[in-house]
Amino acid sequence: MNVTSGQEWVRGQFPRLDWLPDETLFSLCSRQHLVMGNLDPATTSTAVLGLSEKFIKHDIPCGIAALEQNGFHYWGSAESILLHHTIFSVFVPFQNKIKIEDAIITIKGDRIDSLKYRLGLVSSGFGAEHPLKACPYCMREDVDAHGIAYWHLTHQYPGVLICPRHQAWLMVSTKSRRWSGRFEWSLPTKDCLIQQASSQKLWLRPAFLNLANNVIDLAVIGRVMSLESCTVAATYRKAVLQGGRSASLLDRIEPLRRFHLFESLPEDEKSTESFMNQLIRTPRRSI
Ligand SMILES: [Zn+2]
Structure with missing residues (x-):
């Protein structure tokens, strides 16, 4: 037996875990770590994702292309893992095609680099930090x-x-x-x-439940398409004409602002007005 086939043989002895319903990639890797019985997390990181553990992120991962080479091809294609087993799909609706393609290349590779920054998650004040x-x-x-x-x-x-x-x-x-x-x-x-x-x-339970359901719907959209920014602005404009404008937005935001993630949302009528103007303005091509 040569060295390569020896490694293959050892690899073949791992229990083969598959997805549980609604499971993340980090979760499946963690279960894989458990059944492999490795003491050092780095041993599993290298065996599964071909990465040093310092490059592993539980929210938006990288190294997905290595899964196939490491014998985990039955977990699915890189795109399917990305869209169905990571939080990436929730960001897709507000990204243009070029940014999405760039993100997919990064996530398949072995360095996450500044992806969260490039997707605008850091500058928006939302979603750069995602605790499990x-x-x-x-x-x-x-x-x-x-x-x-x-x-x-x-x-x-x-x-x-x-x-x-x-x-x-x-x-x-x-x-x-x-x-x-x-x-x-x-x-x-x-x-x-x-x-x-x-x-x-x-915190107000109904407000956060409503928000959760909206976020989940957004992720479902992100699995199939991104939104066209001019159409989004036009839809907001139409809604504003029909609704009670800033007062009703402020009412909706108020219960959410108690949670630190939403502290940057408008807190008075003046800032709500300028926030809404930003939403309904026809977006510039570069943004
Ligand atoms: Zn539950």
Whole structure:
């Protein structure tokens, strides 16, 4: 047996895991890590994604093209993993074709570089930081149905703070935060999950549930198309003419502003007015 076929033989001994319903790529890799029995997260990172663990991100990953070479082709094509098992699809509707193609090339490759910046996630004030989230009720059901709790894609989208299925507040992982130390593969467990904020009891459940459902709908759109920016502006203009303009937008924003992700939204009528003017203006081609 030569060296190459020896490696193939060892690789063939790994238990072959497949997707659970609504599972993220990070979650499947974490389960794969568990069944491989590796002590060092880097061993799994290299074996699965061909990457040093410092390049692994739980939200928008890279190294997807390596899955095929490493014997994980049955997880699906790079595009299908990207759109169905990462939060990428929620950003697609507001990107143009060139940016989407550029993002796909980056995610297939071995360096994520400044992708979040290039997609505008950093400058928009939304969605550059995505802690892992889980619903305690889904976790219990998943253990009963599949023997293990795992990360659901639906819960990871930015703006989804409540489980649409159980209408329960999602908990956040203490392991996925920037300050939490070194990288590790992880699955949701009670002792690594905390409440999203101490002020959570004051948040309005129906407002956040509505927001969660809208975000999930947006991700569904992102799997098939991006929106045409002039049509979006025209649709907003039409809605403004029919609705109560800034007062009603301010009313809708008010309950959301309590959560830090939405603190940059307008807080008074004047800033709401200029925010709306920005939305209904015909966009310049470069933006
Ligand atoms: Zn749930």
